[in-house]
Structure formats: structure tokens, C-alpha cells
Amino acid sequence: MARIVQKYGGTSVGDVERIKKVAERIKATRDEGNELVVVVSARSGVTNELIARAKAVCEHPSERELDMLLATGEQETIALTAMALHGVGVAAVSYTGAQAGIFTDRMHTKAKIKTINAGPIIEDLKQGKVVIVAGFQGINDDGQITTLGRGGSDLTAIALAAAVHADKCEIYTDVDGVYTADPRVVKTAQKLTEISYDEMLELASSGSKVMQSRSVEFAKKYNVVFEVRSSFNHNPGTIVKEEVAYMEKVVVRGVAVDKDQAKVIVSNIVDKPGSAAKVFRALADAGVIVDMIVQNVGRHGVANLTFTVPQGDSHRAQKALEPVLAEIGGGQVAIHEQIAKLSVVGVGMKTHTGVAATLFQALADVGINIELITTSEIKISIVVDIARVDEAARVAHEAFHLSQLGV
Amino acid sequence: MARIVQKYGGTSVGDVERIKKVAERIKATRDEGNELVVVVSARSGVTNELIARAKAVCEHPSERELDMLLATGEQETIALTAMALHGVGVAAVSYTGAQAGIFTDRMHTKAKIKTINAGPIIEDLKQGKVVIVAGFQGINDDGQITTLGRGGSDLTAIALAAAVHADKCEIYTDVDGVYTADPRVVKTAQKLTEISYDEMLELASSGSKVMQSRSVEFAKKYNVVFEVRSSFNHNPGTIVKEEVAYMEKVVVRGVAVDKDQAKVIVSNIVDKPGSAAKVFRALADAGVIVDMIVQNVGRHGVANLTFTVPQGDSHRAQKALEPVLAEIGGGQVAIHEQIAKLSVVGVGMKTHTGVAATLFQALADVGINIELITTSEIKISIVVDIARVDEAARVAHEAFHLSQLGV
Numbered sequence: 001m002a003r004i005v006q007k008y009g010g011t012s013v014g015d016v017e018r019i020k021k022v023a024e025r026i027k028a029t030r031d032e033g034n035e036l037v038v039v040v041s042a043r044s045g046v047t048n049e050l051i052a053r054a055k056a057v058c059e060h061p062s063e064r065e066l067d068m069l070l071a072t073g074e075q076e077t078i079a080l081t082a083m084a085l086h087g088v089g090v091a092a093v094s095y096t097g098a099q100a101g102i103f104t105d106r107m108h109t110k111a112k113i114k115t116i117n118a119g120p121i122i123e124d125l126k127q128g129k130v131v132i133v134a135g136f137q138g139i140n141d142d143g144q145i146t147t148l149g150r151g152g153s154d155l156t157a158i159a160l161a162a163a164v165h166a167d168k169c170e171i172y173t174d175v176d177g178v179y180t181a182d183p184r185v186v187k188t189a190q191k192l193t194e195i196s197y198d199e200m201l202e203l204a205s206s207g208s209k210v211m212q213s214r215s216v217e218f219a220k221k222y223n224v225v226f227e228v229r230s231s232f233n234h235n236p237g238t239i240v241k242e243e244v245a246y247m248e249k250v251v252v253r254g255v256a257v258d259k260d261q262a263k264v265i266v267s268n269i270v271d272k273p274g275s276a277a278k279v280f281r282a283l284a285d286a287g288v289i290v291d292m293i294v295q296n297v298g299r300h301g302v303a304n305l306t307f308t309v310p311q312g313d314s315h316r317a318q319k320a321l322e323p324v325l326a327e328i329g330g331g332q333v334a335i336h337e338q339i340a341k342l343s344v345v346g347v348g349m350k351t352h353t354g355v356a357a358t359l360f361q362a363l364a365d366v367g368i369n370i371e372l373i374t375t376s377e378i379k380i381s382i383v384v385d386i387a388r389v390d391e392a393a394r395v396a397h398e399a400f401h402l403s404q405l406g407v
Numbered sequence: 408m409a410r411i412v413q414k415y416g417g418t419s420v421g422d423v424e425r426i427k428k429v430a431e432r433i434k435a436t437r438d439e440g441n442e443l444v445v446v447v448s449a450r451s452g453v454t455n456e457l458i459a460r461a462k463a464v465c466e467h468p469s470e471r472e473l474d475m476l477l478a479t480g481e482q483e484t485i486a487l488t489a490m491a492l493h494g495v496g497v498a499a500v501s502y503t504g505a506q507a508g509i510f511t512d513r514m515h516t517k518a519k520i521k522t523i524n525a526g527p528i529i530e531d532l533k534q535g536k537v538v539i540v541a542g543f544q545g546i547n548d549d550g551q552i553t554t555l556g557r558g559g560s561d562l563t564a565i566a567l568a569a570a571v572h573a574d575k576c577e578i579y580t581d582v583d584g585v586y587t588a589d590p591r592v593v594k595t596a597q598k599l600t601e602i603s604y605d606e607m608l609e610l611a612s613s614g615s616k617v618m619q620s621r622s623v624e625f626a627k628k629y630n631v632v633f634e635v636r637s638s639f640n641h642n643p644g645t646i647v648k649e650e651v652a653y654m655e656k657v658v659v660r661g662v663a664v665d666k667d668q669a670k671v672i673v674s675n676i677v678d679k680p681g682s683a684a685k686v687f688r689a690l691a692d693a694g695v696i697v698d699m700i701v702q703n704v705g706r707h708g709v710a711n712l713t714f715t716v717p718q719g720d721s722h723r724a725q726k727a728l729e730p731v732l733a734e735i736g737g738g739q740v741a742i743h744e745q746i747a748k749l750s751v752v753g754v755g756m757k758t759h760t761g762v763a764a765t766l767f768q769a770l771a772d773v774g775i776n777i778e779l780i781t782t783s784e785i786k787i788s789i790v791v792d793i794a795r796v797d798e799a800a801r802v803a804h805e806a807f808h809l810s811q812l813g814v
Contacts, residue, residue, distance in 0.1 A: 016463040056423040057487050058494035069486035072479035079476035087465035
């Protein structure tokens with residue numbers, strides 16, 4: 001007997017038929033003698049419908065009221081899931097975020113979990129009930145309903161797994177697991193049996209959409225081992241866990257592509273202390289998230305600063321920079337949107353050399369130009385022409401023999 | 408400045424456009440300097456959609472989970488209404504039933520309100536906010552979400568009016584107020600300026616669908632004066648209040664028709680003590696609500712028992728009676744579904760005589776046969792052929808000069 005937390009996303013509980021299928025899957029796990037906490041999202045599409053209604057009554061809805069509104073999506077699903085379990089003879093009880101004792105801070109629409117009082121859930125588990133918890137939501141110390149922001153249901157599941165000391169945490173989604181590359185782009189992409197938290201984090205920040213970084217960070221912090229798998233089949237998924245020694249034998253575990261990037265070049269700024277700080281302060285104040293940053297000093301005491309931002313933010317970035325350039329004296333801003341970021345990720349890079357050289361050579365061999373390079377301990381990211389990034393991904397995947405990855 | 412509770416039903420908040428209109432109406436009341444608590448129902452149709460989904464996943468959904476599910480309907484409306492108020496520049500905050508401190512007993516799907524802790528609402532009123540409360544729902548001592556059953560949002564409004572010591576309570580619905588008869592049947596029906604709780608109760612139990620009896624009973628118990636009016640126009644409605652002396656000047660205040668009735672005749676039962684008790688015990692055990700009861704003893708020590716039940720229950724009634732008849736010795740059951748109940752109601756009956764005679768004579772004059780008669784202190788109900796009940800209503804309305812009712 002194990003204590004298991006399962007999380008089913010919006011497509012997995014998209015309609016009553018899907019909910020009944022999920023109930024069958026839960027029943028199967030229950031019938032094996034396991035204790036089960038199940039976290040569910042709103043039915044796919046419901047959250048967007050609710051947001052559309054909110055915008056229809058008020059251009060800028062209050063975040064407190066948005067949370068009140070959006071929390072209904074998951075509350076509907078928990079009730080229907082509990083009923084579907086009753087329908088197949090499984091004792092089950094639903095919990096809103098508040099009832100599950102998920103206490104958050106006061107930041108409506110993007111609250112952080114502070115503590116979980118899991119006592120009542122554990123009590124119901126001991127009485128043989130499957131506990132169904134609304135993902136994405138919590139309650140703050142004032143008794144206000146909060147939501148956790150994007151990827152919130154994954155976070156609920158992982159936080160609950162820590163709180164109830166679960167033996168396993170399974171994140172059911174519409175993909176089979178984590179792949180060495182996007183299978184739609186790289187036909188030979190392989191599903192990974194396991195991956196470390198850090199690799200998963202680097203992949204998430206590099207455009208791989210399996211999970212939001214914050215859930216993985218939470219899992220890493222509380223050492224919650226979880227499996228990403230599909231609710232549409234019974235294939236084993238990918239286990240995400242703390243790095244272990246043998247993982248380093250594989251140099252590169254995945255290739256990720258992010259096409260939602262724009263390159264901003266600030267050229268000919270006077271090279272004196274504080275210029276760069278002013279540039280990035282202005283961007284931060286405008287709410288622009290800056291990713292890759294490269295600075296090089298040219299001749300005659302002028303510097304060029306290049307960085308990437310999400311494509312939708314590029315014009316906001318340009319606007320935010322104009323007064324700064326006037327202040328620090330000169331410089332021009334240029335935006336290039338026809339670029340994309342490619343990253344190769346692997347904890348093996350810590351102990352292996354030559355990864356960058358292999359990547360750059362492979363791309364040079366097919367004539368792909370590298371516009372920007374940044375590196376971390378376990379990742380190399382480059383910017384290339386968006387028209388050739390898929391090809392670059394295939395080339396990189398082959399260069400690191402990922403299609404033969406036996407893990 | 409007054410403290411006002413307003414309640415808007417499902418059709419009044421049926422879609423985002425209607426919600427924006429309700430927000431305008433609330434703003435107008437607010438702009439007159441009033442403090443406002445607003446109770447809203449789920450958008451019309453939402454509750455039925457949710458029930459349909461529940462039935463699709465489980466034939467007999469648990470009542471606890473039904474409450475969890477249905478409570479989302481009102482929670483959506485409170486958030487949207489608060490947002491719509493923000494959109495027109497009115498400070499507003501939404502409250503779920505639990506947040507509004509509406510504590511109920513444990514009877515899921517038909518909970519009774521035990522207490523209301525209105526402290527936080529009054530605090531927000533004092534801070535100038537309009538408080539939007541989810542109708543129909545509460546919380547029990549175990550922290551479980553409960554719903555109040557049919558007419559629950561009216562009950563929430565009236566209970567809150569008592570709890571916050573409101574000066575006025577306005578129940579907005581899709582009718583203009585309470586009429587002397589159904590205007591679709593009796594063209595000369597008049598809207599009543601006011602009506603006593605008892606008359607309203609008798610009308611509700613006689614098939615007039617304006618409000619559920621329980622809300623009126625609650626208002627009577629806590630002496631909450633309320634007005635029934637339409638959210639689709641600005642006409643004054645009908646004020647429901649404690650009976651006052653001048654009300655008795657009007658002998659009959661309304662005529663109501665209930666077509667959802669079936670007559671059950673149990674004939675030739677042995678007339679001995681306990682027979683009737685056994686009959687009605689069996690019906691009660693089968694969950695059949697019995698309305699009008701008439702017993703007459705015939706010759707040879709046999710009795711006939713006649714009563715009415717809701718039409719949908721007539722066959723259940725018949726089935727429940729079969730073993731009883733076998734036990735008490737003989738008797739036959741016959742069901743007549745082609746009947747309807749007509750009631751005339753008025754507190755003036757307490758002090759005026761001749762009401763029954765006037766009614767019976769008027770019907771006799773047009774050849775309408777009366778099959779059953781029952782009376783209370785302020786009501787006379789009769790059963791007639793369903794094909795002639797509308798005509799009977801017009802005749803009774805005329806006989807008591809209700810089209811000239813100057814109140």
C-alpha cells in the first residue's frame with residue numbers, strides 16, 4: 001500500500017465522459033490498496049470562458065474578484081469527480097482549496113502557498129476515502145479565496161504530496177512525459193525515463209511547456225519525486241527527481257526551442273559604470289522580463305548591449321528605453337523579432353567538456369549562424385534565425401546522439 | 408440614508424448584459440446615499456446545467472457533493488456583479504455564503520439557516536462598500552458548503568435583512584409584484600400595493616408562484632418587511648408586511664389557482680378508529696404530501712376519504728395505499744387527475760361573514776360544480792374540474808370585486 005497524489009489537468013477532466021474515465025483510473029489505483037489524494041483542474045476552456053465574462057462586465061477586473069470567479073472552475077470539477085467515483089462505488093470526498101487547508105499569501109491571482117494543514121485530508125484517507133482537492137486555489141489569512149497563477153494545479157499536487165508525505169506523485173497531462181526534444185519537430189525524439197529537477201527547470205525556462213518552473217522548484221525544495229504521464233494511455237511517464245550520480249553519464253538530456261523571443265540591441269551607449277544598471281532598471285519597472293544578456297565593449301568607449309525579451313514585450317521594452325538613452329547619452333535601440341532560442345540541457349555538462357564546441361561545430365556544418373550565446377552550469381542557450389531553429393534542433397539532437405539515448 | 412438589502416434572481420442576472428443593468432440599478436440606489444447588501448442567484452439555467460452534468464457522471468449524486476457543485480453558480484454571479492460595479496465606479500466586495508457567516512444545519516440540499524454572523528458585512532458597509540452575497544448557500548459547523556433548497560436566495564436576502572437590521576428588503580424578480588389573480592388568466596387582475604405575511608403564505612401554498620412559503624415564514628417570524636418588484640422596470644411592487652387593522656377592510660385579497668393537483672378517493676373503508684391514521688402514515692412514509700382532506704361517513708359503517716396530492720405523486724400514493732387497504736380491510740382507490748384547486752385568500756375573512764356563500768353562489772350561477780371544500784381562517788379552497796378552473800378564477804375575482812380593489 002502506498003500513499004499517492006495524482007493530478008489531472010484540464011483536458012483530462014474536459015467533459016463528463018473524460019471525468020468518468022479519470023474516475024475509472026482512480027478506482028484502479030484505489031483497488032490496488034493505495035491511499036489516494038487527487039488534485040483536479042477546471043475543465044479545459046472553463047477558465048477562459050470565465051475570464052471572458054469578467055472582461056465583458058469590467059475592462060480591468062479586480063484580482064480579488066477574479067480569484068473568487070476562477071475558483072469556481074475547480075470547485076465544479078472536484079464535485080463532479082467525487083460523484084463519478086461514487087458512481088463506480090468508490091468512497092470519495094471533495095475539498096476546496098480552503099477546506100484542504102492550503103494557506104497562501106495575499107497576492108491574488110498569483111498567490112504563494114505558505115502552509116498546508118493536511119490533518120483533515122489524512123483523516124479522510126485513513127477512513128478509506130479518496131480525497132479530491134481543487135487545484136490552483138487556496139485561502140489567505142483573511143479568509144479570502146486566492147489562486148496560484150499559471151501551473152497552479154501542479155503546484156497544489158506537489159505541495160500536497162509533501163504535506164501528506166506521499167510515496168508517489170503523478171502529474172497526468174496530455175503528453176506522455178518529458179522528451180529529449182519536441183517530437184513534432186524532431187521525429188527521433190525519445191521519452192526520458194527520468195530527469196533531474198535542475199534539468200527539468202532548465203528545459204521549462206527554455207520553452208519546453210510540460211510544466212511551469214515554480215512547481216518543479218517547489219518539488220526540488222521539498223524533495224518531492226513526481227512522474228509526468230498521460231491520462232489518455234497507460235504508458236509509463238518521466239520521473240522527475242533529485243540528481244543522482246549516474247545521471248551525469250548522459251551529457252545532454254534534452255533540446256528545447258523557444259520561439260517566443262525577440263532580440264533587443266542597444267548600441268553605442270557610453271561605456272561608463274551604471275549605464276547597464278539604468279537600462280535594466282527601466283525594463284524591470286516596465287514589467288519586461290529579460291532573458292539572455294550579452295554586453296561587449298567596442299572601440300572608442302562605447303558599448304553594445306544585447307538581450308532577449310518575450311516577443312509581446314518588445315515594443316514595451318523599446319518605449320521604456322527611450323528616456324533612459326536620453327539620460328545616459330546617446331545609443332540606439334533595434335528590435336529583431338525573427339529569432340528563436342535553442343537550448344541544450346544536461347547535468348552531465350558539469351563533468352564533461354566540449355559540449356559547446358560540439359554544438360557550435362554541428363551548427364556551423366549546416367551553415368546556421370549563432371547570434372547570441374549564454375551558458376549556465378547545465379545549459380547552453382543560443383539565439384539563431386527563427387527560420388532555421390527547427391533544423392538546428394534536429395542537428396543538435398543528432399550531434400548529442402539523443403535518438404539513441406538509452407534512458 | 409437607509410440600509411437596504413436587494414435580491415436579484417436568476418433571470419435578473421441571466422447574462423453579462425443583465426448583470427451590467429443590475430449594476431446600474433445598484434449604483435442608482437447607492438448614489439442616493441444608501442448602504443446596500445445585494446444577494447444574487449446563479450445565472451438562470453446554470454443550476455440546471457450543473458445538475459445535468461452531475462446526473463451524467465452519477466445517477467444519484469451525493470447531496471454533499473451536489474451542494475459543492477451548485478454553490479459555484481452563485482459564486483460566479485457574485486464575482487461578476489462585484490466586477491460590474493467596479494466597472495461603473497462603485498466600491499463593492501463579494502461574499503460567499505460561508506464568508507457572509509451564514510451558518511446552517513447539516514441538511515445538505517435543503518439546509519436551514521441557524522445563525523448569521525454579519526459582523527464583517529456591516530464593517531464593509533460602514534467603509535462604504537456595496538456587499539454582494541451569494542444567495543442559496545451557507546456553511547455548516549463542519550465547514551461543509553450547504554445549499555438552502557428551492558427559494559433559497561430569497562431566504563438568504565430576508566435572513567440577511569434581519570441580521571444587518573436593514574430598513575428595507577427588495578426582492579427583484581421577473582414579475583411586477585403580487586396580483587389579485589394571475590394576469591394571464593384574469594385580465595382585470597390588479598397589482599396589490601401591500602399584502603400581509605399570512606395572505607402571502609396562503610397564496611404561495613395555493614399555487615401562486617411568486618415566492619416559496621419558507622421565505623415568507625422567515626420574514627414573518629423576524630418581522631422583515633419586504634417588497635416584491637421587477638428588475639426589468641421601475642414600477643413600485645408589492646410590500647409584504649405584518650397584518651394591520653385596515654387590511655381587514657378588504658375581505659378577499661387574491662384568487663389563486665393550482666393545476667398541479669390530483670384527487671385521490673379511498674372509498675368503502677371500514678369506519679373504525681385508526682383507519683385514517685394508517686392511510687396518512689403510509690402516504691407520509693412514501694413521501695407524498697397531502698393537501699386537502701375530506702372524510703365523510705356513509706351508511707353501513709363505511710367511510711370515504713378524499714384528498715389531493717401533487718399530480719406527479721398520484722401513482723406513488725396509489726401504490727403506497729394498496730397494502731394499507733389490505734390490512735384495514737377493503738376499500739378502493741380511485742385517482743382523478745382532471746381537477747384543479749382554486750383558493751380565495753384574505754385576512755378580512757376573519758371579521759367578515761358570507762365569503763363562502765358568495766363564492767359558491769357565483770360558481771353555481773355559471774354551473775361550475777364544486778368537488779371538495781376546505782377552509783382556513785383566511786382562505787377558502789375548492790376543487791373543480793380543471794377545464795373550468797380559469798373561468799372559475801375570473802368569476803371569483805369578479806364576485807369579490809377584485810378588479811376594483813383600490814389598494
